[in-house]
Amino acid sequence: MAKAKRILKWQRDPAGMRLRILEAAKQEFAAYGLAGARVDRIAAAAGANKRMLYYHVGNKEDLYLEVLEGAYEKIRAEERTLDLEHLDPPEAIGRLIDFTWNYFLRNPEFLALLNTENLAKAKHLKRSTKVKSMHSPFVEMIRTVVTRGVESGDFRVAVDPVQLYISIAGLAFFYLSNSATLSVIFGRDLLKKEARDERLEHMIALVLAALTGKSTAAFVGAPALPSLEHRVV
Amino acid sequence: MAKAKRILKWQRDPAGMRLRILEAAKQEFAAYGLAGARVDRIAAAAGANKRMLYYHVGNKEDLYLEVLEGAYEKIRAEERTLDLEHLDPPEAIGRLIDFTWNYFLRNPEFLALLNTENLAKAKHLKRSTKVKSMHSPFVEMIRTVVTRGVESGDFRVAVDPVQLYISIAGLAFFYLSNSATLSVIFGRDLLKKEARDERLEHMIALVLAALTGKSTAAFVGAPALPSLEHRVV
């Protein structure tokens, strides 16, 4: 019988395959956590065979660490393009908040991955050499903004940049990462457009009011005391 | 051979058993998440047999939901004893922050459970009738404080109580829940005593400064710009 060699059964594409595997793995780990993730599902979603994961990346935990490192690289890379140095300090902080918020919104897997890693007490991250090095520049960027703000008189207080960043990230992270449970217990959809806009305004107003001492219009104008009924929908 | 009936192999204690199972389950789910938790480990830790879980509570997910409900009940119950109504508004908010922070510190499993439930998109919580009802009073408690603060002139702004609570919780939650990864990334131990104290001060100062417009001593005096080196340790 003719062996029908003309029909290619598959093409080689190691680089592409690797990317598809990592992308599929990211979604899977984000959706189910490390323990809940299934290697077979990752393979299927990547249009690959399970064996390929082991060939291209390694075992489940190696795969997970690679995904995690990639996630950190991506956000820190985007942050580097923020160019806060050329804005006046309050604007710079506002922009950082805005970016952080929208990045978290656009990349919900990032939040889930961080939670997963913290459940594991960062044991994978500790093994990672890549990740540790990429944060000093980021902290320095914020420190510069704060220093400039204090010198210009825009900020009445000098805050520890790490403390400030954790606060900014926390205001956004908790809201989004826990939106499912918060929506249930407070009986309103925290992810709908108006709620998201309101949250962003609230966060910016809160942080800038504390830093500058001046109440922004947004903060004052926030939809306070919406009604006696807390279900605003 | 003598049957040695005198020696009791075990005693009945259904109520106690149930409690031990729930406590063991809480630790297990908090430590490993829902998917990572092992029914056998829970049984062992409870000093019980695996079969007992199914006898006293139900399957793994029922067990998990019961643990989760218990966790919410516990924090809301403690919050109810805060008695914020009798404090003047800034003090009341400070106290709420202080309580939230310390509760999270004392009950790290609570944070882990919430993360686990959010990974599951709150699908268990949605089935729970108990939990939804117990949050309105809590929101009203905060709303009252805010209203009083605005009326007394202590607060220059009226904030949505839900928004405010999410911010307070977020400031504490993110720091503690993510302390493992953050400690690695920023190269300093965020859980050591001084760091914890500093964080609490920072949070109170941040929120109160935003609400009252007045900079508190604590906020100004925060260990800002610790040095050019961000590793403070």
Added chain:
DNA sequence: ACAGTATTTATCCAACGGGTTAATTTCACC
């Protein structure tokens, strides 16, 4: 063309893990 290597597929398996069945022991009440 051809050899050698890189990539992919098709199976297999041993361990694990949730859940169940059935037998055993304790205790409350008569």
Added chain:
DNA sequence: GGTGAAATTAACCCGTTGGATAAATACTGT
């Protein structure tokens, strides 16, 4: 002191899952 229900134990079942093996197929340089 006997009896039946409640509580507990021990043993097993069976689908799942991470990982491994070996064979097949495509590509590369010569």
